[in-house]
Amino acid sequence: MPELPEVETIKKSLARKIINKKIIKVKIFNKKSFLGNKKNIINEKIIGLERKGKILIARLANNYNLLIHLKMSGQILCFKKNNLDILNKKFIRLIFYLSSGLMIVFNDLRKFGWVKIATKNESKKILDNLGRDALLITYEELFNLCRKSKSKIKIFLMDQKKISGIGNIYACEILFLAKINPFKMVNQLTEKEIKILLRSIKTILVRAIRYNGTSMKSYIKPDNKKGDYQKHFLVYQREGEKCLRCKKKIIRVKLNNRSTFYCPYCQV
DNA sequence: AATACTGTTCGCGA
């Protein structure tokens, strides 16, 4: 599931393979997956790979960047040339061919994801529109955001304009660890709760990165292997099971139409 | 067979 830990895992895996390589060819199988003019990236060298929130950013030697958003079902896979056999070819939307012979495949069942060719200026605009990356946010920043917001804490955590990188799974996990009810209004959090919330954000995300992210349906690493965080869920998808702290039942409810798992006894 | 559900976010109307 491409939330921050999955995108971070992909970034780490890709970096050593694509940095200092040139893009020599791009094949587009689904037009809507590729935004921009491919002429602007052909024969350009990739000089850096970064991430903000859930967006992956490949910096090129010229005035362009490649921005990638995997949305629900996007995958990035690496293959040595002509070694595509193990892949279900049905959902390939784009293929990038690198000077090393490596093929970078953009796979996306639901077609929500995209790769965007953006000038440095356009990239900056897009990235500035996102809130501070969840791994980098400070206590002061979080405190100020909390005092300004009138929404429920889970919606707040998933609002990419406020903090970037947290999606449905990790919002549930973070709030369980912080013992905060997902429906609690953000402006009612005490300073102590905000401190615990911050610590929980970092703990959960770091732990998920350590397990290479969560593989439920479609997320997979560029080497075609799965992440393992789903084996360590604290609360997500544990409806009806015992709370790891108080042994009462975990429940599932809808919050803005998203499944929300929590313990109604110890998350107050 | 029909319906609910899925990791995301954008645009719309209130």
Add this chain to the structure above:
DNA sequence: CTCGCGAACAGTAT
């Protein structure tokens, strides 16, 4: 500005 909802799409589970 914020909030909730439907849409973008395609599959699996019930």
